[in-house]
Amino acid sequence: MKQLVCISKTPETTTQIKLSGDSSQLDVAGINYILNPYDEWYALVRAIELKEQIGGTVTVVNVGDASNDVVIRKALAIGADDAIRIDQTPDSALSVAKAIAATVSSDGYDIVYCGKESIDYNGSQVGSMLSELLDVPFVPQAVNMTVEGSTATIQRDIEGGTETISVNTPFLISAAKGLAEQRIPNMRGIMMSKKKPLNVVSQDISDSSTTVTKYTLPAGKGSIKMIDADNMDELVRLLQEEAKVL
Amino acid sequence: MVLVFVEHNNGTFKKAALEAVTYAKMTADTLGTDCKALVFGTAEEASELGKYGVSSVLSLSSDHLAHYDSQAYAAAVANVAKASGASVVVLNNNSTGVGITGRIAVKLDAGCASGVNSLPVKTDNGITVEKNIFSGKAISTINLTSPVSVISVTGNTIQPEVVGSPCSVESISADVPAPRTQVISQDKQQGTVAPLPEAELVVSAGRGMKGPENWGIIEALADALGATTACSRPVADTGWRPHHEHVGQTGVAIRPNLYIAAGISGAIQHLAGVNSSKCIVVINKDPEAPFFKAADYGICADLFDVVPKLTEAIKKAKA
Ligand SMILES: Cc1cc2nc3c(=O)[nH]c(=O)nc-3n(C[C@H](O)[C@H](O)[C@H](O)COP(=O)(O)OP(=O)(O)OC[C@H]3O[C@@H](n4cnc5c(N)ncnc54)[C@H](O)[C@@H]3O)c2cc1C
DSSP states (O other): OOOEEOEEEOOOOOOOOOOTTTTTSSTTTTEEEOHIIIIIIIIHHHHHHHHHHHOOEEEEEEEHHHHHHHHHHHHHTTTSSSEEEEOOOSSSHHHHHHHHHHHHHTTSSSSSEEEETTTTTOOHHHHHHHHHHHHHOOEEEEEEEEETTTTEEEEEEETTTTEEEEEESEOOOOOOOSSSSOOOHHHHHHHHTTTTOOOEEEOOOOOOOOOEEEOOOOOOOOOOOEEOTTTTHHHHHHHHHTTTOO | EEEEEOOOOOTTHHHHEEEEEEHHHHHHHHHHHHHHEEEEEEOTTGGGGGGGTTTTEEEOOGGGSOOOOOOHHHHHHHHHHHTTOEEEEEESSTTTHHHHHHHHHHHHEEEEEEEEOOOOETTTTEEEEEEEEGGTTEEEEEEEEEESEEEETTTTTTOOOOOSSSOEEEOOOOOOOSSSSSEEEEEEEOOOSSGGGGGGGGEEOOOGGGGGGTTTTHHHHHHHHTTOOOOOOOHHTSSSOOOOGOOOOOOOOOSEEEEEEEEEOHHHHHHHHHHTTTTEEOOOOOOTTGGGGGGEEEEEEEEHHHHHHHHHHHHHHOO
C-alpha cells in the first residue's frame, strides 16, 4: 500500500493570537509551532498502523519553507518513511492543493490522507480540493477505517451519528478523532528521522481569488454576573429576559 | 444569480438548510440579483423554499445522487451553477458541505470561503466575508475576487426568515458522474435533540464530574432544556463520553445561543471552540477557574448541588 499524508504546521494550541498594528497581519513573534494535531494524531498514525499491518510505504508532504523541516522531521520520527517539502509560500487552500497535486499526481498513491482541518485557518478545504485535482473519491471526517485488499470500509462523522462507506483505492480521506491513537516518537524514531529522505521540490503556484484582507479579535465578554447557587430561578429569569436565549 | 444547494431529509428541510437559503437570499439582495435553490431528487416541500426568498427551485434527479458521494454531488452542483450562470454558490458547512465545497470551487475555478459566519459585503473587486480562525480565537476577513465564489455557511450564523411565498419547482437535468463510493449504512442516535454543530442550546461537562456514572444530572438538565450534551477533551479521551461530544480547538467548534459548562476549568483550547457562543453560563467550585473570565453568568459552587437545582428551575419555568 502506497500512502501519502498531507501535513501542515500550525501554532501550538496555547497560542494567544495577537495582531500586528494595522490588523492586516497576525503577529507571529514568539509563536511555537507544532504538527497540526489532526494530521499527526490521526492521519499519520493510521497510515503507519496500516503499513505495519500490510506493508508498503508512508510518505508525508508539506507545502512551505525550510522552517517547516522541524515538524516534518517529527512526522518522520513518528514513523513516516520519507518526506516531500514543496518549497512555496502557501497563499490559499487552493494553492496548497494545486502544489501537492502537481507534485504527486503521477506517483500512484493508493491512499492520501489529510487532517479533518488545520487548527489555524479551520478551512477543511485542502482535502476536498486535492481529491478533485487528483480525480479520486473523497471521504471526509473519517473516524474508523479497515482495509481489505484494495477495498476500504470507512466510518465517518455525520450530524448526529456516523455513516459507513465502502471505497476502492485510490481515494483520499480526512482524519477525525477516533481514526487512531496519538503516538509519541521514541528515541530510536528520533535518531532514524535524521537519516530519512526529505526531498525539497519547488512549484510556483499562486491563487489570487481568495485573500485574507484583515484579522480581528473576537469582542470579549462584558463583566460576568455571579448568581447564588440557591437562586437558580433568578438565573433562568436572566436567561429568558436579559440574554433572551431561552 | 445566487445558487443555494439545499439538502433535504425525505422531502423536508432542516433548520440549517433554511438558514443557508436565507443567507443566499440576503447575499442576492446585497448583489442586486435573484436567488435560486438546487435540490437533489424531489422534495415534497420544495416549493416552500419560495417563502425564504428563492425565485425558483431547480430539482435535479439522477440515480447517481441517491447517496452522498463527494464527486457526484460536487459535479452536479458545479454543472448546475455553470448552466444557470450563478455568480455565488452557497451551501451549509456540514458533513456534506465539507466534502464538496473545495471540489466545487476547483470545478468552477472559484474563490472559496468555508465556515463563513457573516453576510457578504460588496467591495470594488468582489465580496468580503468573515470566518472564525484558530477555532474562534480570531476572525479573518476574506476577499473573494473571482467571477464565481463558493461560500459554505456555519450553522446558527443567521436565522431563517420568511420573506415571500411558495415558488415554482422546475425539473432540470445535468451531467452527474457515477459515484465511486458506496454508503453501506447510517447509524444515527435516536432522539430529537439537534446534533452538536447545529445545536442552539448545549450543556457541557468536564473532569469536575469525577466519573461517567455521574452524567445523569447533566443529561437531566439537557433534557429539561431540549439541549445537546458536550464535554471537554479529557472526558472524551478517557472514554467517559463519546468522541463526538468533544468541543474545543481539537474537537467540534460550536456557536450555540446558550452554552452551560459544569466542572470545566476553561483552558485556552477549550475556550477556543466555544467562545463564539452567544451566552455562556459557568458552574465551577473554584473561584479562580479561568472560565469565569469568559462567561456571562457564573455560579461558584459544587456542581452536584447546582445542576439539579437548575434543572428544577427550568422545569418550573417551562411548566
Ligand atoms: C494540543 C492540545 C489540544 C487540546 N484541545 C482541547 C480541546 O479541543 N478541548 C478541550 O476541552 N481541551 C483541550 N485540551 C485540554 C485542555 O488543555 C484542558 O486540559 C482541558 O480542557 C481540561 O478539561 P476540564 O476542564 O474538563 O478538566 P480540568 O482542567 O481538570 O478542570 C476541572 C474543573 O472542574 C472543577 N470542579 C471539580 N469538581 C467540581 C465540583 N464538584 N463542582 C464544580 N466544579 C468542580 C474544577 O474546579 C476545575 O476547574 C487540549 C490540550 C492540548 C495540549
